[in-house]
Amino acid sequence: MTYENFNGEELTPASAFAGSKTPIDDVRIEDFEVFDLRFPTSLDASGSDAMNPAGDYSATHVQLKTNTDLKGHGISFTIGRGNDLCTSAARQIAERLVGKTLGELTKNMGETWRFLVADSQLRWELVACIDFRYILDAITPDEAIAILKEQEKTKPARFEDAQKSEAVPAYSTQAGWLGFSDERMIELINSNLSEGIDKFKLKVGGNLEDDIRRVQIARDTIGYDRTMMLDANQVWSVPEAIDYMKKLVQFKPLFIEEPTSPDDILGHAAIRKALSPYGVGVATGEHCQNRVIFKQLLQAGSIDYCQIDACRLGGVNEVLSVLLMAKKFNVPIVPHSGGIGLNEYTQHLALLNYICISGEKSLLEHINSFSEVLKYPVQTKNGFFVTPWEAGYSVEYKPEAIVTYEYPNGSFWQSEQGLAIRNGPKL
Amino acid sequence: MTYENFNGEELTPASAFAGSKTPIDDVRIEDFEVFDLRFPTSLDASGSDAMNPAGDYSATHVQLKTNTDLKGHGISFTIGRGNDLCTSAARQIAERLVGKTLGELTKNMGETWRFLVADSQLRWELVACIDFRYILDAITPDEAIAILKEQEKTKPARFEDAQKSEAVPAYSTQAGWLGFSDERMIELINSNLSEGIDKFKLKVGGNLEDDIRRVQIARDTIGYDRTMMLDANQVWSVPEAIDYMKKLVQFKPLFIEEPTSPDDILGHAAIRKALSPYGVGVATGEHCQNRVIFKQLLQAGSIDYCQIDACRLGGVNEVLSVLLMAKKFNVPIVPHSGGIGLNEYTQHLALLNYICISGEKSLLEHINSFSEVLKYPVQTKNGFFVTPWEAGYSVEYKPEAIVTYEYPNGSFWQSEQGLAIRNGPKL
Numbered sequence: 001m002t003y004e005n006f007n008g009e010e011l012t013p014a015s016a017f018a019g020s021k022t023p024i025d026d027v028r029i030e031d032f033e034v035f036d037l038r039f040p041t042s043l044d045a046s047g048s049d050a051m052n053p054a055g056d057y058s059a060t061h062v063q064l065k066t067n068t069d070l071k072g073h074g075i076s077f078t079i080g081r082g083n084d085l086c087t088s089a090a091r092q093i094a095e096r097l098v099g100k101t102l103g104e105l106t107k108n109m110g111e112t113w114r115f116l117v118a119d120s121q122l123r124w125e126l127v128a129c130i131d132f133r134y135i136l137d138a139i140t141p142d143e144a145i146a147i148l149k150e151q152e153k154t155k156p157a158r159f160e161d162a163q164k165s166e167a168v169p170a171y172s173t174q175a176g177w178l179g180f181s182d183e184r185m186i187e188l189i190n191s192n193l194s195e196g197i198d199k200f201k202l203k204v205g206g207n208l209e210d211d212i213r214r215v216q217i218a219r220d221t222i223g224y225d226r227t228m229m230l231d232a233n234q235v236w237s238v239p240e241a242i243d244y245m246k247k248l249v250q251f252k253p254l255f256i257e258e259p260t261s262p263d264d265i266l267g268h269a270a271i272r273k274a275l276s277p278y279g280v281g282v283a284t285g286e287h288c289q290n291r292v293i294f295k296q297l298l299q300a301g302s303i304d305y306c307q308i309d310a311c312r313l314g315g316v317n318e319v320l321s322v323l324l325m326a327k328k329f330n331v332p333i334v335p336h337s338g339g340i341g342l343n344e345y346t347q348h349l350a351l352l353n354y355i356c357i358s359g360e361k362s363l364l365e366h367i368n369s370f371s372e373v374l375k376y377p378v379q380t381k382n383g384f385f386v387t388p389w390e391a392g393y394s395v396e397y398k399p400e401a402i403v404t405y406e407y408p409n410g411s412f413w414q415s416e417q418g419l420a421i422r423n424g425p426k427l
Numbered sequence: 428m429t430y431e432n433f434n435g436e437e438l439t440p441a442s443a444f445a446g447s448k449t450p451i452d453d454v455r456i457e458d459f460e461v462f463d464l465r466f467p468t469s470l471d472a473s474g475s476d477a478m479n480p481a482g483d484y485s486a487t488h489v490q491l492k493t494n495t496d497l498k499g500h501g502i503s504f505t506i507g508r509g510n511d512l513c514t515s516a517a518r519q520i521a522e523r524l525v526g527k528t529l530g531e532l533t534k535n536m537g538e539t540w541r542f543l544v545a546d547s548q549l550r551w552e553l554v555a556c557i558d559f560r561y562i563l564d565a566i567t568p569d570e571a572i573a574i575l576k577e578q579e580k581t582k583p584a585r586f587e588d589a590q591k592s593e594a595v596p597a598y599s600t601q602a603g604w605l606g607f608s609d610e611r612m613i614e615l616i617n618s619n620l621s622e623g624i625d626k627f628k629l630k631v632g633g634n635l636e637d638d639i640r641r642v643q644i645a646r647d648t649i650g651y652d653r654t655m656m657l658d659a660n661q662v663w664s665v666p667e668a669i670d671y672m673k674k675l676v677q678f679k680p681l682f683i684e685e686p687t688s689p690d691d692i693l694g695h696a697a698i699r700k701a702l703s704p705y706g707v708g709v710a711t712g713e714h715c716q717n718r719v720i721f722k723q724l725l726q727a728g729s730i731d732y733c734q735i736d737a738c739r740l741g742g743v744n745e746v747l748s749v750l751l752m753a754k755k756f757n758v759p760i761v762p763h764s765g766g767i768g769l770n771e772y773t774q775h776l777a778l779l780n781y782i783c784i785s786g787e788k789s790l791l792e793h794i795n796s797f798s799e800v801l802k803y804p805v806q807t808k809n810g811f812f813v814t815p816w817e818a819g820y821s822v823e824y825k826p827e828a829i830v831t832y833e834y835p836n837g838s839f840w841q842s843e844q845g846l847a848i849r850n851g852p853k854l
Contacts, residue, residue: 085516088511088512088515092508134687137697238563239564261561261719263716264722265692266692267723289690292694296692300693
């Protein structure tokens with residue numbers, strides 16, 4: 001097997017893993033650590049929306065240790081107390097890796113992934129989609145290969161965009177949290193604009209009167225010639241979503257995100273049909289747990305924008321199947337990316353989708369809360385994400401961040417402020 | 428508020444909770460314990476199916492303790508390692524109950540349930556359907572009330588059936604585990620028949636040739652005049668399910684259960700359409716996490732039999748909404764019940780559905796593995812479940828069962844046999 005980097009340079013197995021001189025068959029996973037990291041975003045209401053008023057954006061952070069100086073880093077994203085469950089799950093899955101070499105694991109990544117998710121006693125709970133066959137009625141392996149081959153022809157021009165950091169356009173959710181004052185919202189929109197980010201998403205769904213005022217102010221500040229999106233975080237029933245959105249279509253949002261239950265494939269199709277005459281699209285996906293749900297959203301014509309989540313889908317393999325189906329159904333990808341460390345993942349998926357699969361640029365959510373805890377935080381320039389060139393998936397926390405934010409023993413969570421959040425109301 | 432028992436006798440709040448002389452406003456939940464109980468069903472392959480070859484049927488068992496001698500008992504069902512995650516989740520939810528009185532909690536059970544599932548930081552992971560409004564496009568509260576009032580008129584005759592223990596017909600899965608030999612299967616079918624249970628379900632989906640042989644033998648033993656059902660535990664893709672089942676329709680099963688991914692609403696509809704000309708129905712539901720999934724299964728015409736699960740749906744409130752929708756869409760209920768303690772729950776739901784909601788008897792799965800660990804195990808007589816008259820939901824384990832089967836410190840899991848399972852392959 002050979003490896004190549006984004007420049008198309010062939011890498012030897014030894015150099016494919018940054019900094020290591022050891023052949024991959026000699027690098028063995030010997031141990032792991034799972035950290036429950038929680039970042040207190042509830043302090044300033046960043047992250048607040050109509051469903052989740054006070055989340056503490058969190059990471060289930062896994063470090064794999066080898067018999068060399070190589071380490072593996074990964075996260076799943078939660079918004080606080082749910083992190084207990086995710087860290088337990090991560091421990092059970094990580095145990096299956098101990099004793100394996102990188103050579104064994106990378107020989108067939110599909111098989112490795114299936115091995116990780118197919119523990120039958122655990123699967124009963126994780127309900128993961130473990131087989132390509134579950135989507136055979138939507139896309140066949142041959143169709144997937146044809147898509148990739150077709151895109152190969154025009155890949156060089158898109159790769160140049162990546163080299164110029166013009167491949168992944170950024171939009172900001174920073175200004176649009178429901179808990180922010182109008183003044184703070186205006187200030188943050190203007191600050192984003194001055195940094196070159198000119199696409200925005202706002203949370204709605206708390207209260208119609210407030211939303212009309214907020215969205216009007218936001219649209220006036222943004223201008224009607226730029227892109228604005230809305231996000232209801234699942235608060236509405238199907239008929240309510242339609243009625244509520246009819247009051248907001250005047251502000252010309254590109255789409256409404258999560259207008260109802262993420263499980264409601266037929267409901268999203270009904271909402272999309274009702275809003276389509278107003279030129280407002282429907283987006284969903286951040287709570288969709290596997291390719292079977294995405295398959296149906298695409299088959300039923302439920303969505304205008306497909307919002308994969310790098311963590312909830314349980315890994316790159318599952319994401320790839322959704323990217324391929326979305327391409328076949330001609331639905332653009334707008335990844336869910338609001339999490340601390342999540343953006344670092346999704347920039348790679350957006351790049352991959354643009355260069356190799358869809359050929360279309362994916363709008364990518366950008367947030368920068370607590371970016372100081374990350375070793376390789378995303379950067380934006382002129383409204384685009386700066387293409388990352390380091391090996392790996394860009395998710396690594398600074399050691400001091402772990403000391404501070406590990407739950408419940410990190411210094412922040414032991415501080416007066418941290419204890420106040422821990423003992424506060426569970427909204 | 429008033430309480431009444433199944434005999435329609437009004438109970439005072441003080442006597443509504445068996446054995447307690449304390450008014451409910453004075454009974455306060457002060458503490459709880461969560462037990463990880465695992466019963467080694469993998470030892471004899473009971474519970475084995477095409478997807479889950481070696482499950483250890485388990486219970487996340489919660490005990491609520493009060494300032495009186497009253498205790499609350501509840502479970503969720505898993506098949507082994509997943510129980511870690513469920514016990515963590517149960518602890519988080521149980522914490523919300525500490526300090527509440529039974530008076531507060533029973534004043535409005537709908538509100539209590541919403542309070543328990545609506546922790547916004549945890550909800551991010553639990554993805555529960557918390558609002559009646561998510562199903563307003565399928566059933567309105569007025570329609571629900573009309574159904575209940577209509578059934579009220581003919582309730583006394585059905586209540587008499589319950590008094591005679593002729594309300595809930597039992598079927599057996601005991602003979603049909605995939606890991607059993609043909610001889611054992613025949614022996615168990617005959618043993619069930621001699622006890623008066625004459626309806627059977629068999630696991631299929633491991634290997635077509637074996638299944639044709641097994642199902643032929645089973646059908647010959649059962650006879651074509653009795654009910655036989657099949658269960659594939661999600662192993663097939665949609666086209667594969669149709670092709671495979673066309674080879675088994677000759678044995679006249681009532682339905683095929685879980686022919687594909689439980690998330691695939693549109694896929695089940697396609698399978699149902701294809702099998703309907705052969706007189707074979709489609710059943711699913713044991714992996715469906717909320718009313719939104721059931722709403723769509725009913726709306727899309729995906730199922731002939733609706734398989735609620737008392738544990739996965741997270742409580743009676745959510746189950747009620749599904750029972751009401753199923754009645755409106757005229758789809759019979761066949762609860763999922765294969766679990767140790769699960770049957771004790773579902774007998775109540777089947778009774779409730781028959782007497783108050785659908786007016787039709789629900790076929791109910793009966794298994795008796797490890798029934799000796801339960802304080803009030805289900806009983807069958809003449810092919811029906813014996814109606815339970817004790818107060819409560821019948822889920823209580825004997826103290827010695829907890830000592831033996833608590834994981835990982837119970838005496839069984841510390842024994843040589845227990846350690847062998849713990850250290851065995853993770854299938």
